Amino acid sequence: MALFAQPIFVGFGAQEADRSAPCFERTRRYIRLAREFTGPILAARPNVFHHTPDIGLYAPADWCVLEYAARDRSAAYAGVFRLGSGEGECLFRPRGLDAAATYHVTLDNSNTTLEMPGSELALRGLPVRLDAANTSELIIFKMI
Numbered sequence: 001m002a003l004f005a006q007p008i009f010v011g012f013g014a015q016e017a018d019r020s021a022p023c024f025e026r027t028r029r030y031i032r033l034a035r036e037f038t039g040p041i042l043a044a045r046p047n048v049f050h051h052t053p054d055i056g057l058y059a060p061a062d063w064c065v066l067e068y069a070a071r072d073r074s075a076a077y078a079g080v081f082r083l084g085s086g087e088g089e090c091l092f093r094p095r096g097l098d099a100a101a102t103y104h105v106t107l108d109n110s111n112t113t114l115e116m117p118g119s120e121l122a123l124r125g126l127p128v129r130l131d132a133a134n135t136s137e138l139i140i141f142k143m144i
Helices: 022-043 118-123
Strands: 047-050 063-069 075-082 089-092 102-107 112-117 126-129 135-143
Touching (some): 022 063, 126 135
Antiparallel strands (some): 089 126, 102 135
8 A cells, every 4th residue: 555655664563573574575675666666656746547436435346446657658557456355357457558658567466577568458458366355466567
């Protein structure tokens, strides 16, 4: 969630905690990502796309999808959040990318990076599979 806001970092864990533990490594990685990638996008007043605007107001929602894109369309990131239970796939079609450009697309959970044209992303989309409630996928787009 810290990647979708301007967080204030004041420290994590007890003073005597083992700072080499996986939790601390993961926290450092996300702080670095926030400082180097998502933070600059947020600071430049990004285009924000809420792909699931009816998020359970009238009925429970299974998904929430947020996309934050640099105004020049050079970079973006999206959070795909599985709210409902059961197996499932969400077809994510980014709106903040340049259809004429090509992007490095990183799926954070698997640390997989693909090279994809913006036009293919916009027209065909990117399937995101999350099989449990309260799970998510972070997708990072960087123009090549």
